[in-house]
Amino acid sequence: MDPRTAPRRLRSLPTWLLNTCAAQGNRMVGDRLGHAETAHRYHFYLLAALDESGPTSQADLGRRIGLDRSDVTAAMTELERGGFVERTPDPRDRRRNLVHLTAFGRRHLDTLDTLVRTAQAELLAPLSGEEQRQLIRLLRTVVDHHVGQP
Numbered sequence: 001m002d003p004r005t006a007p008r009r010l011r012s013l014p015t016w017l018l019n020t021c022a023a024q025g026n027r028m029v030g031d032r033l034g035h036a037e038t039a040h041r042y043h044f045y046l047l048a049a050l051d052e053s054g055p056t057s058q059a060d061l062g063r064r065i066g067l068d069r070s071d072v073t074a075a076m077t078e079l080e081r082g083g084f085v086e087r088t089p090d091p092r093d094r095r096r097n098l099v100h101l102t103a104f105g106r107r108h109l110d111t112l113d114t115l116v117r118t119a120q121a122e123l124l125a126p127l128s129g130e131e132q133r134q135l136i137r138l139l140r141t142v143v144d145h146h147v148g149q150p
Contacts, residue, residue: 021123028119039112042067042075047084047101047109055098057090084108 003011003020010016026041033039045065050056053064062072076099079085084105087097101109124132 025123028122029116032115032119036111044112046075050101051109055100057096058099
C-alpha cells in the first residue's frame with residue numbers, strides 16, 4: 001500500500017505508522033547492506049551482539065537477538081567461512097563452542113555499522129537532529145515499557 005494514498009484512518013494509527021516506517025527502514029538497511037559482500041541484517045545483529053558481549057555461545061547469541069538456533073548455526077557457519085568469527089571449545093564446558101569475533105570481523109562490523117547508520121540517517125532525514133533524538137527516546141520508552149509483557 002502506498003502510504004501517500006492510504007486512508008486517513010490508517011494514517012492516524014501509531015501502529016500503522018510504525019509498521020510503515022519500519023518497512024521503509026528495513027528496506028533501506030537491506031539496500032545498504034546489499035552494497036557489502038556477505039552482509040545480511042542478521043550478520044550485523046550477530047556481530048554487534050558478539051562485539052558487545054565478547055566470546056559467547058551460539059545459543060546465547062541467538063537468544064540475545066531473537067534468532068532461532070538453527071538459523072544461528074547457519075549464520076555462524078557463513079560468518080566463520082568469511083573469516084569474521086572463530087568457534088572454539090569452551091574451556092569450562094567442552095560440549096559447547098564459544099564464538100569469538102576476529103580482527104577481520106571487527107573491521108567488517110565497522111563497515112556494516114557505517115552502512116546501517118547511513119540508512120538510519122536517510123530514514124530520519126526529514127527530522128532535525130533534536131527531533132531524531134526525541135523520536136529515539138520515545139520509541140525506546142514504548143519498547144522498554146512492553147518488554148516482558150504478553
